[in-house]
Amino acid sequence: MSRIRKPIASIPTAELIVTDYLLSNHVHVRQTRDGVILLDLRRDQYLSLNLDQVAALRHRVSGWTEATPSDTDAANSQDPSASRLIVELTRRGILTTSALNGKPVTEAQLQPTEASLCDQRLPLPAQRLRYAAALILACVRTSATLRLRSLGAAIAGVERRKKSATVVNDPARLREAMSVYCWLRPFLYTQKEKCLFDSLTLVNYLASQNLYPQLVFGVRGRPFLAHAWVQDDTCALNYTADYVKTYAPILVI
Numbered sequence: 741m742s743r744i745r746k747p748i749a750s751i752p753t754a755e756l757i758v759t760d761y762l763l764s765n766h767v768h769v770r771q772t773r774d775g776v777i778l779l780d781l782r783r784d785q786y787l788s789l790n791l792d793q794v795a796a797l798r799h800r801v802s803g804w805t806e807a808t809p810s811d812t813d814a815a816n817s818q819d820p821s822a823s824r825l826i827v828e829l830t831r832r833g834i835l836t837t838s839a840l841n842g843k844p845v846t847e848a849q850l851q852p853t854e855a856s857l858c859d860q861r862l863p864l865p866a867q868r869l870r871y872a873a874a875l876i877l878a879c880v881r882t883s884a885t886l887r888l889r890s891l892g893a894a895i896a897g898v899e900r901r902k903k904s905a906t907v908v909n910d911p912a913r914l915r916e917a918m919s920v921y922c923w924l925r926p927f928l929y930t931q932k933e934k935c936l937f938d939s940l941t942l943v944n945y946l947a948s949q950n951l952y953p954q955l956v957f958g959v960r961g962r963p964f965l966a967h968a969w970v971q972d973d974t975c976a977l978n979y980t981a982d983y984v985k986t987y988a989p990i991l992v993i
Contacts, residue, residue: 761801761826761835762842766892769845770990772961778834779957779990781892786959786966787834796822801835803844850956850989856976862919871920871949878945879928882937891936898943898955898993907952917949918977931978939968942978946970953977958987 763769768779775790789797798804800822829835836842865871885894921942925931931938943955953972959965967987970977976984 761830761837762839763801763803763845764833764836764842767834768848768957768991770847770959770988772959772988774961777959777961777964777990779959780832780834781895782833782890784891786964787832788964793825796825800826801845803846848989848992850954850971850992851974853971853976853981853984854974856979856981856984857915857918858922858976858978859980862915862922864919864923865916867916868920868923871917872924874948875921875924875941875945876928878948879941882941882944886937886940894940895955895991895993898940901947902952902993905947905950905952908950910951913949914946914951914953914972917946917951921945921978935968935979938978939970942970955993956984956989957991958984959990960987 764782766780766782768781770777770779771794775788776794778787778789779785780787794804826835830837885897889897925938929937939955943953946953953970956969956971958967958969965987967979967984969979969984971984975981
């Protein structure tokens with residue numbers, strides 16, 4: 741994804757006597773077999789925690805304790821290095837003690853992707869020019885948004901718009917709108933290394949047609965990769981199902 745810096749910035753295991761920390765509202769989390777990946781929307785950055793660091797946090801951060809925590813996890817949470825790690829994460833704005841600015845740790849939920857529209861041959865609708873104008877306008881607006889605003893501000897705008905909208909399920913109109921997107925998009929820009937721009941453009945375009953699919957951010961561990969795509973129910977819209985299934989969702993809007 742073009743806006744988020746890579747590779748992952750590792751947080752050092754470097755004293756606060758507080759036992760109930762929260763994840764900051766602008767941070768999202770996904771567990772992998774190597775540890776945890778954090779998406780910090782305020783800094784437009786991904787961070788990583790290794791397994792030892794995750795174990796040290798389980799009993800100190802709300803929602804991070806497993807149903808059957810091990811004795812090792814409990815011991816690690818009392819280690820002085822755990823306090824130093826929490827101090828560092830709090831300094832960076834990843835953790836907070838404020839109930840207003842924080843939330844318990846939860847992972848994003850997404851229905852399994854089973855199909856995709858981008859690899860189907862969709863007939864162009866009679867009103868293709870109206871759709872084309874809306875797509876071009878969405879492309880221009882998305883470019884300006886990413887140039888002038890932070891990723892967090894852009895995402896907040898998508899969330900506010902979707903919450904205030906009356907969402908109507910209209911598969912036929914979605915296929916019409918997607919047919920014009922699939923036809924015109926290659927003439928406007930390339931998708932290569934532009935998944936964030938492409939996905940934001942698509943959700944902005946579809947919103948102009950009163951269509952509100954999910955904007956998804958996904959990650960995978962070593963080697964670290966991040967991706968963004970748009971999904972409606974179990975159908976990926978702008979990337980193939982086989983490709984997006986290789987990523988675990990870290991943020992779903």
